Structures are given as structure tokens and as C-alpha cells.
Amino acid sequence: MIRSNIFLFIFLICSNISYSTTVKNKNxxxxxxxxxxxxxxxxxxxxxxxxxxxxxxxxxxIASAVGLHQYGTSLKKDYQTYANLxxxxxxxxxxxxxxYVDLGNWNTSDDYNQARARERAFDRMxxxxxxxxxxxxESKRIRFKKLRIQSDKFLESVKFAVGGVILxxxxxAFDASIHPNLKRPTNATLxxxxxxxxxxxxxQIRW
Numbered sequence: 461m462i463r464s465n466i467f468l469f470i471f472l473i474c475s476n477i478s479y480s481t482t483v484k485n486k487n488x489x490x491x492x493x494x495x496x497x498x499x500x501x502x503x504x505x506x507x508x509x510x511x512x513x514x515x516x517x518x519x520x521x522i523a524s525a526v527g528l529h530q531y532g533t534s535l536k537k538d539y540q541t542y543a544n545l546x547x548x549x550x551x552x553x554x555x556x557x558x559x560y561v562d563l564g565n566w567n568t569s570d571d572y573n574q575a576r577a578r579e580r581a582f583d584r585m586x587x588x589x590x591x592x593x594x595x596x597x598e599s600k601r602i603r604f605k606k607l608r609i610q611s612d613k614f615l616e617s618v619k620f621a622v623g624g625v626i627l628x629x630x631x632x633a634f635d636a637s638i639h640p641n642l643k644r645p646t647n648a649t650l651x652x653x654x655x656x657x658x659x660x661x662x663x664q665i666r667w
Contacts, residue, residue: 494636498628501636514632521628525621532614539607543593546600551590559591564605568594 490501499514543563544552555563566572569592573585586592595601 488637490639491633491637495629495633498632502632502639505636505639507639510635514628514635517628518625521621521624525618525625528614528618528621532611532618535607535611535614539604539611542600542604542607546596547604548592548594548596549590550592559586560608562586563593564601564608567598567601570594 490505493501493504494514498518499511502508502511502514539560540554543549543560547563562572566575569586573587576582576585595604
């Protein structure tokens with residue numbers, strides 16, 4: 461009798477350790493499933509409505525990032541073409557972003573270079589003949605500047621959309637890991653009985 465009780469005690473301890481390890485493994489699996497694909501573990505846990513929310517968020521953020529990048533890039537091509545038409549540039553190849561910023565802030569390259577000379581910032585001057593410009597009129601320069609700023613805003617917004625994608629993955633992963641018991645509901649019962657002098661130990665699990 462004493463020996464059977466000792467075995468029972470050891471079995472209960474081992475079962476508890478095994479169950480704890482299983483729960484931790486489920487937590488880990490759920491975490492990485494939804495970290496990889498938001499809503500995946502929630503769907504398997506039976507929380508389909510929550511799963512759909514993460515999936516829709518993922519689609520919206522990705523679509524936003526793609527759309528913002530495409531539109532921002534389109535505006536960039538527009539302002540580059542606009543500059544080639546009205547700024548008087550000889551070289552029509554695409555330039556650096558800082559060049560286009562300066563191009564939109566000054567009517568002529570001479571005005572820009574004189575301002576840099578007064579600041580003794582000679583390394584920032586545009587001295588190459590291919591870098592000289594002279595806008596047809598100020599309204600064209602202002603129009604160009606507005607296009608360039610619009611493009612920058614859309615391209616900058618891509619970072620926030622990408623950040624939304626990353627945040628959606630992280631939130632989905634943590635949400636899945638704190639609801640592991642909903643994945644496969646179980647009911648475990650440990651039965652202990654004595655019959656005809658023999659001890660019986662049964663573990664009943666219902667899925």
C-alpha cells in the first residue's frame with residue numbers, strides 16, 4: 461500500500477512536469493506561428509474572428525506600403541521630368557535627393573553658389589557646367605518643389621506602413637502565446653482505485 465502510494469506520488473509529479481513542458485511548447489509554437497503569419501495560431505486556436513483581424517491588418521499594411529511606394533516613386537519621376545523641362549539643366553540624368561532640394565529652393569545655380577560662398581561652404585557649391593540651372597520662371601520652380609515634397613512624404617510614409625506590418629506580427633505572436641489552452645481543449649482525469657487488493661491507476665484524457 462505504501463509502495464503504491466509512493467509510485468502514485470512520483471507519477472503525479474512527473475505528469476505535472478510533462479504537462480508544464482507541453483504547455484510551454486504549445487506557447488512557443490503558437491508564438492512563432494503567428495510571428496511568421498499573423499492570425500495563423502489564432503485560427504488553429506478556434507479564435508477565427510481574431511485571426512481575421514490580424515490577417516486583414518496584414519493585407520491593409522502591405523497594400524498601403526506598396527501603394528505609397530508606387531505613388532511616391534511616380535511623383536519622383538514626375539518632378540525629375542519637370543525639372544528637365546523647365547530648370548535649364550544640361551545633363552538630364554537623375555541626380556541626388558539633396559541636389560533636387562537645392563534645385564527647388566533657388567531660382568538659379570548662381571544664386572545658390574553665391575549663398576554658399578558667403579558661408580564659406582565651398583565644398584557644397586555646384587561648379588560643373590552640367591549642374592547649372594536657371595528656372596524659366598519662379599512659378600515653375602515652386603511647382604517643382606511641391607511635387608518633390610509630395611513625393612518625399614509618400615515615400616516617407618512607407619516606413620510607417622512597414623512598421624505597421626512588423627507590429628502586427630509581434631502583437632499577433634504575443635496574443636497567440638497567451639491563449640494556448642484554447643487550441644485543443646482537453647480534459648485530463650487521473651483515477652486511482654483499489655479492487656481485490658490490487659491498486660489501479662488510470663489516466664483518462666478527453667480531446
